[in-house]
Amino acid sequence: MTKGDSLTDMNLTPRELPEQKRSYRNWIICGIFLAAGAFVVTQALGDAAVFYLNVDEAQEQKVDLADDTFRMQGTVVSEPETNSSGIIEFTVGWEGTTQTVRHVGEEPTDLFAFGQSVIVEGRFIGDIFQSTQILVKHSENYVADNEDRDGVGV
């Protein structure tokens, strides 16, 4: 731009904005949001996010649960038996309490076996827990399958 050009005589310096004050306010708003988020996470969600009840808790709350559908977690403590009509019966245990499960839903994965942790979804029918879905839990431990071992992943 050449000197004397009328347009360049304009003051093009960026004007000072009251930036400091505004960004300070924004940080406070951010803080309030974060605190609210933290509250929701630690308090509100904590109760609502119970993904399953353990076997002992389910039995304690049996009356309240009535025929509500819920998830129950435990270890398979008996060899599962499948009858001719495809119904699987087994026992799950947790903290010394056991519960008989009759599974009438889709077949679980190959990982389902004696000793495995499972989450069963269903409801109480009398003394039996009737399950419509078996989710097989896997622990965070990963153990290499030795070559001399028979079968893989069963």
Add this chain to the structure above:
Amino acid sequence: MTRVTTTQSEDAKSAKSKAPRDAFGTASKLTRVFGVAAFVLTSALLVFALVISPPEVIQGESVRLFYIHVPSAIVSLYLAFSITLVGSIIYLRKKSIFWDLMAGAAAEIGVIFCAITLITGMLWGRPTWGVYWKWDPRLTSTAVSFLLYVGYLAVRKLELPPHVRRQRAAILGIISFANLIIVRYSVQWWRSLHQGTTLDPVDTQLDGSMLFSFFLGMLAMIAIGAWLLVHRFRVAWMEERKAEQSLAAAIVERQSEGRS
């Protein structure tokens, strides 16, 4: 006069030799190093993850998904989105366009790796749990993170004055990070279907060659992520320059209009 000519010809020469790369490309020595590293490490990962490492005693072959699932989760949720957080903070403090663009580029890479994490997790969930998806705390919080950062990328595309858009994006880039803390601790705070922390720094629950395959996966994903990040950042930088140039050109045009 002679001197001026020399300088001009030197300028022309250097412009000629630099032009194709600097003006129209996003590659550099750094991206070549990352690119080659990504290729070599991914090749090694394929061999280790698919051939050399053993099947798991309970899960069998599906454990091999671990070597992609966990590294991509770490690269996405912890590395990429951390860069977005840092970039957003620096932008708000110093109004540095470099860091604004870096935050955006990192979020894009993070979203891609987060999608990989979700997809490999679903593919792994079916043969293990029996379902592709359950709304358990870890899965839900990860999905929320994915959506938050997609939202962040959407904010970056809003038709707003650049400084307003950058500021809003930066605030969202900071707030979104809070959810990652929930993702990290979800398996400890709440009951979940998802397994707990395998890679405890003190007590790793992973056998020998499995651990090595995991580290290879980690390095491969970091190399791929870094490689993409540098390229993506340079594209964003060039877009920024282009926008500036068209603005400058428009000003010149208006000025010449005013003169005539």
